[in-house]
Amino acid sequence: MGIIHKLDKKIIPKIAAGEVIEGPAGAVKELLENSIDAGAGKITVEVSGSVLESLRVTDNGCGISSDDLDVCFQPFYTSKIDTFDDLYNIKTLGFRGEALASLCAVSSVSIKSRISGNEAGTLIDVRDGRLVKKSQIGMNIGTIVEVSGLFKNIPARRKFLKDHKLEFQKVLEVVSTYALCYPTISFKFYRDGKLILNLPKQDNLARCKSVVGDSVFQFLIPFSGADSRLTVNGYISKPQAASGSQVNQYLFVNNRHVVLKDISRVVKRSYGTLIPHDVYPPYIIFIDINPDLVDVNVHPKKLEISFWDNGYINNYLEQILNDTLNSADLTYVVGSQSDYHYDKTADASTFMSLKDAVPLWKANVVSFEPYENTFQIANTYIASPVKEGVLLVDQHAAHESILYEELYAKYVTNREKSAAFTLSSPLTVSFGVKDAPILSEYLNTFADYGFEMYQVSSTDFNISAVPEILKNTDIANFVKEMLQEIVINGKPTDVDTRTKKTITFLACRTAIKAGDFLSQQEQKNIFLKLEQCRNLYSCPHGRPIKMIITTKELAHFFKRIK
Template identity: 35%
Template structure:
């Protein structure tokens, strides 16, 4: 068919392109395009059907990225023989009966479009056997029309083969990515549903090679170990709590561990994998001040909410949802996950052998490793200072190395946050106000950040000619040059990217003790005491660790005492 542009008919009575209904085959193609975008869409729809059928085992095989073949086998309740052809009719479903059912959807599928959309763009062979029958029925549908049907021996459940996706729609096929990229998209779908349903055993085969298998034990950590790895599964923090009728369950990474991509964040609403931009942003807010810039947590979270409180009928692909009360869901997510992190996350633990080699210890400090080891900091006894950088302390379970600058940053940052939340920033008034002469660039920064600077303790008054009068500075900067402090903060604001209060983080950084400062024993004890009182003592506002622990057992093994 030629895509050559045709002249547009003039808008006048009697023109030669009147409004008319589209032919059924065109309607089918348009509808299929909304549901089936790529092979991963086929896998998603068929896996959701299997889950709705109560399957305990779901196996998927794809060839050539799913372009040549997608095969899904499950052990669910099956389809009655007389309903097999009806399953391919658009808007035919067993999951809805009335308009009122749309307000209380408890299944993953409900629109009755999956098989109709798939069969409009591919050849589909569907075989199914309910457990009470001895044989299964099967039907082959090609591009929306039944080709053949019959009976066959098979185990209870449903078996679907989808061949030659978009073969008759070359325009659609050319927009697919490479087979490798399409296979990765299929793997992502399978991984997410394996994490959402740990009680179901999932298996995925790519071009005859086993790619994924989960045990279906019902234990989320075991599913995570199968999808990612056992070490990651072991370090994740358990999340299980409720707030205002919204329950949040799952696993998240402790502050000492993070990734360079958000692809390790899997969010589900009532068991439905959702691609919602709002929820990941809410989760990032939970980790404010805990992660470095452009780093992301690992999270597998299921948000359970009464079905009447969420609209899943937003898009044909059912990948987006709309909440009746967005704020309640966000509040529950923040409170439940934050409480889990406060309760369980601890300082990174490094192996002494690795620390002597250097590589693993450095990785832990960068946040690529780390393990939650306790609920809070134990009582620490200060031993001394190393290189005017680290405070050495002894705990009941080993030796602690505390980064004096990062630890003081955390202490001051939380102190500033408390003042800001109370709207009472502690000020140090200047005996003589200072005139701040600015360059055009500095003037623009002050104008951009003026309200924030004032809220954090910089009392600035605009003068004619672009100058400002500085009357006070934050109290934690007392003793430092007021103008130098202001300009240092202004210089750092565009550079620092923290998941939290950027101005507070920059002020805390400039007010904290420096690397190279010699601390007295009393100052070290006070630093350790105040760090133990911090809400999040294990990282600085920029996400770097404040301390690491070398366990007593590790020390004993190194010196041959165990």
């Protein structure tokens, strides 16, 4: 007798539901999406006890008719699509008719709903996927869905959700994420009867500020772009706001919250050396694109999507983000940046009281000629008064950046002359049986970068010339590392990128160190040369080069202002 048999029909819906609803946050996400699809202008989320015990979402959307309430909790019942082709022109967040059915398979659900034109609403209770009660009730137009005892019939799943604090945080994150994308909807979130999030209808900017908070928002730089197929806009942060975790990274495609690793990578890459490799910048990105260029049906939780041409989107976005970062002032600032800029011409009237209070003020800070007054702190930082406050520069990071750009400029000039370096005796390098076939496929790419390399046996390769910049490096190792990257990323990192790593290393080794004494002239030179750099904000490793302590921050500290 064979070993393959059909699963018990009681198990099937639970398995299917477990894919759609992973935990309380997943449940809230589905309910919010339904309320948004129903055109709600107000949504209230309430949780009581542990988030597994009771979740309620109330909206003032279009409601569900009494007839539709009989079927809305059954698998694959939806009002949102009719034909298979509709899947490729989705304008709603829901489309599978699975969310309510999944919730009903793993919890007890009550739905109350009233549509316009009806005097009363209807209540249904669903237990174990079956309708157990239906009655009329008085209520406003809209829908209230209450989910209790989530996963009570799947104890194994409940065990994974025992960290109630974490689950609550995830629910809060879901509510804030949707709030971010739908500023014209008012959101309220209650925990055990206490209002913990109250977002009235707002404009886009105000909503972003409310959700991410001022402490992050002050570092966000707006960007936007459009072509015939898509529009992209949102905010990326100054390097200063990047942190060790991927918090405050939001991507919305056609107003759907999605998580796309590719896009996170693109954002990270667009910072280049502006941030260290192990930190992540906050971002809020909205992509609007013709729905038929997106496949939304690729993930059970609808969290991923696929674009008709992912490469196109990635390149487009990277270009915009690069341009945005290149044209922004990315100096690290201590103290509020936006409140005030110390303007020489406004000096007399704006700061009369400060000056009156400190008679020496004027005598001390008279000159804003660039870097007239510089001094070293701990032989490590160079300081200079500037119009916004005090500018501090890390001398090693600054010099490293200066050297890096000089070396890179030399490399580019050589590369333009296609300078290849012929090795005095060709090298033979052996690769593993797994790597050799990949290298042999990419020989042309290596040739484009200036390598003369050919295969001499199934695993051995002969290298007779390399790009000029690599002449003093460990070439075998360089090619091996490049190959590793091909294996990991599926495409080679070009010589430019590889070379940048080498140059970074050289610049770091030759730059002045922390602890080195610098003459006044040398200090000034660092400032002046830094100003010529393309990236004057972060060293090639992504550490910050300069910061400003604003005059306002100083005034706060010295209690001149509150």
